[in-house]
Amino acid sequence: MITELFLEGRLRQALSEAEKQVLEDAVGRCVILPAREVLIRKGELAERSTYLVEGYMLRYIDGIDGDRQIVCVHVPGDFVDLHGFAMKRLDHDVCALGEAKIAYVPHKALSDIMRNEPHLARILWFSTLLDAAMHREWIFRLGRLSAKERLAHFICELHTRMAFVGLVENNILRVPLTQQDLADICGISPIHINRVAAELREAEIATLARPMLHIHDLQALKDMCQFDGSYLYGEGRLHVDSELRLK
Amino acid sequence: MITELFLEGRLRQALSEAEKQVLEDAVGRCVILPAREVLIRKGELAERSTYLVEGYMLRYIDGIDGDRQIVCVHVPGDFVDLHGFAMKRLDHDVCALGEAKIAYVPHKALSDIMRNEPHLARILWFSTLLDAAMHREWIFRLGRLSAKERLAHFICELHTRMAFVGLVENNILRVPLTQQDLADICGISPIHINRVAAELREAEIATLARPMLHIHDLQALKDMCQFDGSYLYGEGRLHVDSELRLK
DNA sequence: CGGAGCCTTGATGTCAGTCAATTTATGTGG
DNA sequence: CCACATAAATTGACTGACATCAAGGCTCCG
CATH class of the missing domain: 2.60.120.10 (Jelly Rolls)
Incomplete structure (x- = not known):
């Protein structure tokens, strides 16, 4: 299918x-x-x-x-x-x-x-x-998070969504986004993306090595950007509305 | 009704x-x-x-x-x-x-x-x-516009939407947002909202005097933030899908 | 008249942008 | 398989927009 x-x-x-x-x-x-x-x-x-x-x-x-x-x-x-x-x-x-x-x-x-x-x-x-x-959530990210937090937050979201569809293995994802793309996502300059990506790498939290993304410490990543994935409705199964099918 | x-x-x-x-x-x-x-x-x-x-x-x-x-x-x-x-x-x-x-x-x-x-x-x-x-559009605003542009862009949006429902008269709207609220909308500090609002006032483009908003020069306001209101679908009448009613 | 919330203004600091140059991948044709 | 071209990543120096800190001035309301 x-x-x-x-x-x-x-x-x-x-x-x-x-x-x-x-x-x-x-x-x-x-x-x-x-x-x-x-x-x-x-x-x-x-x-x-x-x-x-x-x-x-x-x-x-x-x-x-x-x-x-x-x-x-x-x-x-x-x-x-x-x-x-x-x-x-x-x-x-x-x-x-x-x-x-x-x-x-x-x-x-x-x-x-x-x-x-x-x-x-x-x-x-x-x-x-x-x-x-x-x-x-992107509005929140752009309005209230620092550059490093924005990148971390985006990575958390991507990880969660890719995990939903079974495309994460050992916290490794295929992500062919360039640093320019990440800049266009996070609303910061590509040069600064490079710097914050380096910080994440040096802190052994996540490594962006196009086309692969390695997440070394998912919890640290989430903690540093107050990531709360509930907006992705991952436990939606609890809230299924069957009413429309009953009649 | x-x-x-x-x-x-x-x-x-x-x-x-x-x-x-x-x-x-x-x-x-x-x-x-x-x-x-x-x-x-x-x-x-x-x-x-x-x-x-x-x-x-x-x-x-x-x-x-x-x-x-x-x-x-x-x-x-x-x-x-x-x-x-x-x-x-x-x-x-x-x-x-x-x-x-x-x-x-x-x-x-x-x-x-x-x-x-x-x-x-x-x-x-x-x-x-x-x-x-x-x-x-808010994502674009936060990601790509300066503080002054963000405020101008938000004002343009509000003006357009309020005009749709007939709540603008002589480019005057009732908007009881505080500067803190505007800051929370535009993703900048309330102090800086105060400064850019002062700039708009001094340039005789728009005056925020809670609870009223006066727009003195709508075109200048739109020009300074590349406002294109098409995302508000104001001419939606052109694109009505009647198919669902035909059968 | 007093207080609370909001607005205004100035001084200082910093995060991130811009400019510029170099290094490292990626890819193409010979 | 190598030479070259192009795109992407990296690094450093400088700049600037906006945040933060701090203090004072409205305005409305009880």
């Missing part, structure tokens, strides 16, 4: 087998997107959404002076632009980080789900709100 | 009269919330959502050292915690700014809408994604 990673570790277990099949059928066949390829540009009308199977994708807003702010990083199992279904046009660009394997979902299929599968629809809604929850 | 401001200036005109009535019926009677009263705390299970009729409400994340980051400001016509319907518990606190008039919507009523009114459901989904779009 292509969609087996969707909300894995989160609400996926709230889906019935029939719903999983509906979702799987809604997704087309896989396509490979070359590294750094732009999938959608701000303002374009969208008639399909994109499900990420392998690799990373980035959402970003470009400023007028060429300064870029990455607003979301997507990992396998994420819908990259499901919000495009309800919004019709995006307010930002989306691109692949490295090479990415994706599958498209026609909005027609999503309309059918809205009409016939209210419970599944609510789960899809939830998944877009998970992005919003991450956005909020 | 209590809900007449909902998505006013945005997708409201996409709703049929029948749908407007369904929405209106879903909303209970109005309640007054005292200034600074906390409506919901992080982690609480939600069984209803809140529609804001009058006043302002704030969503914020508190750090460990008492440092607060406001992640969203709500104006009349907004659902404050509609995402609580799909998420069941919130990842942040919500409070009133000044006195606020609100109305509750039981999640039971929202479930009914999900089941019976797919088009209206999609519009509700859209409204939560509008919050996400604002979150993204």
Whole structure:
């Protein structure tokens, strides 16, 4: 199943087998997107959404002076632009980080789900709100944390999300983000990213050696940036709303 | 109609009269919330959502050292915690700014809408994604703008949103945010907010004189922070998806 | 009239940006 | 397999925007 990673570790277990099949059928066949390829540009009308199977994708807003702010990083199992279904046009660009394997979902299929599968629809809604929850935490990160804390916080988030979909082994992840990318995520200069990354390395907390990320001391990493992963809704299984299926 | 401001200036005109009535019926009677009263705390299970009729409400994340980051400001016509319907518990606190008039919507009523009114459901989904779009712009603001630009950018956003719901007259708005609040929004210290606010005043661009905000030169304000309000989807009327109503 | 909360202003310190140069990977074609 | 070109990472020196500390002045309300 292509969609087996969707909300894995989160609400996926709230889906019935029939719903999983509906979702799987809604997704087309896989396509490979070359590294750094732009999938959608701000303002374009969208008639399909994109499900990420392998690799990373980035959402970003470009400023007028060429300064870029990455607003979301997507990992396998994420819908990259499901919000495009309800919004019709995006307010930002989306691109692949490295090479990415994706599958498209026609909005027609999503309309059918809205009409016939209210419970599944609510789960899809939830998944877009998970992005919003991450956005909020990013706002906190940028507004209230120091440069070193921001980087640590981002690494914690990435680790948690990748662990959900089984892509962390021995606290090692494949993360092909450049220091420039990390700068665009953390809202600091690439030179300073280099310095704080060096500090983390020297403190034997985490080592960024593209394309691999080694986390040596996860607890220390979390402690230094007051990371509380509850916004990722990892224990969502406790809060499944079955009401929509009862009737 | 209590809900007449909902998505006013945005997708409201996409709703049929029948749908407007369904929405209106879903909303209970109005309640007054005292200034600074906390409506919901992080982690609480939600069984209803809140529609804001009058006043302002704030969503914020508190750090460990008492440092607060406001992640969203709500104006009349907004659902404050509609995402609580799909998420069941919130990842942040919500409070009133000044006195606020609100109305509750039981999640039971929202479930009914999900089941019976797919088009209206999609519009509700859209409204939560509008919050996400604002979150993204806030990320850009915090990550890439200077202190003065951040304040200008926030003022532009507030102006645009308040104008949608008819609460701006002669470029004057009622905004009872303190400088501390503005600091918690812009991710800078209250002292520095005072300084950049003074700069805007002296440049005759905008004057913050709580509880009123006067914008003297809107164009200059927008120019100085590269404000592009398209993320607020003000011309959403162009992109209405009627497919869900056709069948 | 007194106090609390908010706003204002000045002095000083620091975190992170910018500029500039070097080293290390990555990749391409001969 | 090596030479070269390009992108990425690293390091140091200098600068500046904003934080912090500290003190004083409003303004509203009981």
